Amino acid sequence: MNIDWAALASVFGVSLVVTVALVGLFSLGIVALAKQASPAQGAASPVRARAGAYACFALCAAAVAYGIYLIVA
């Protein structure tokens, strides 16, 4: 019986980091868009908020694309 602890640990580490990073990025993007939607809490510059949000979403989309690549490969 040969348990591959290293593989298990790397699955744990990678899953944890990737999940938290992706969810965090996506949340940042969503929050930026939401703040910009209502003028009450006027963000410093709506254009920058919007650009930042789209950058976050682009990174998430890249992660999804990499996921599809992993499935196909």
Add this chain to the structure above:
Amino acid sequence: MEHITLLLAIVVVTALVFDFTNGFHDTANAMATTISTGALKPKTAVAMSAVLNLVGAFLSVEVAKTISGGIVNENGLRTEVIFAALVGAILWNLLTWLVGLPSSSSHALFGGLIGAAVMSAGWSSINGGTVVTKVLLPAIAAPFVAGVAALLATKLTYRINRNITDEAQLKSTAKGYRAGQIASAGLVSLAHGTNDAQKTMGIITLALVTGGVLAPGSNPPVWVIASAGLAIAMGTYLGGWRIIRTMGSGLTELRPPQGFAAQTSAATVILASSHLGFSLSTTQSCSGAVMGAGLGRKGGVVRWSTATRMFVAWGLTLPAAGLVGAGAEFLTKQGPWGVAVVAVLLVAGSGAIWMLSRRKPVDHTNVTAADAEPAGVVTTAIAAVSPPPVGMGVPELKTTIPAPAPSSEAPADPPRPATV
């Protein structure tokens, strides 16, 4: 010759039936949280999942060369043994569906295969160590890994969102999370189609090879790929609503940010595990992610009684499917009439389970509504009385014991110092 082809045909059909049950059993993995948070309508969700499963089946040509990945010595495996294993796996899948518990379809197949192989060739045909490393350890690791990831991701989401308070903004973020969740769910569906449809193709190909129809090492014919993909897609579209209900709203109540965190964690764990060489069960990862997301929100509660029933089902999967597989193999060993008896029993058993399910049908109309309401009241009550339970304790016990304790302790206290 006539007999061999008939047996082969039976095995191919049974493998496709297993593929079908695999589809509707595992729809919940991808779509339960998507349906319960309202990201997609139930019918739309299963339709999308079905299409992605079908696409996934065609995406990869690397068909699983072994059914069990080394658990069972597959050299000289007779066609009847594969048949008996499939019977065990199908019946266990249907039974867990009837009681609405998510359990791993692959583990059911492993269990059936182990039981049938032991009955056919004795215990020496099983690699005990591989059972531990490929089934038992992942069963413990999968929900833990996915759960911790989802828990932290949920906490982070709520922290980032802490300044979002007004109604319009909350609506806007919820909409965003639902959109993100659909993407994660799509990835899970695609991965499921690729992995599990490949498994069925592997089984059919192996059966064709052992039956002498295909040369060893040959790729599956197109009709095998197409039929396996269609079977899993049709099963997915049918929707295992009972399991979807348990996973989507039975374990915990999910709001859009939690649903997104849970589904993203599940997708990441599934892809990471299958590409870093430590395969984790899709079902168990998803269930763990849902529970982690449930614990991550302040005031969120996991219904441990449902979770415990689910853990028990996971523990029983291997032995139960194994026993049925062994029984089926005992019959098929007796000759052609045994195979016929097993086939009849399989049809009768499936029919009986289906009849039982009609007594209290769950479908796309009541998958989120009906039972979720009273259950929600209970959870909020529990949440109000006790802090979120940490261990495996049954919440009901914790809530009822503290209440009478003060009154019974008051009179009980004075005598204690006297006796000491």
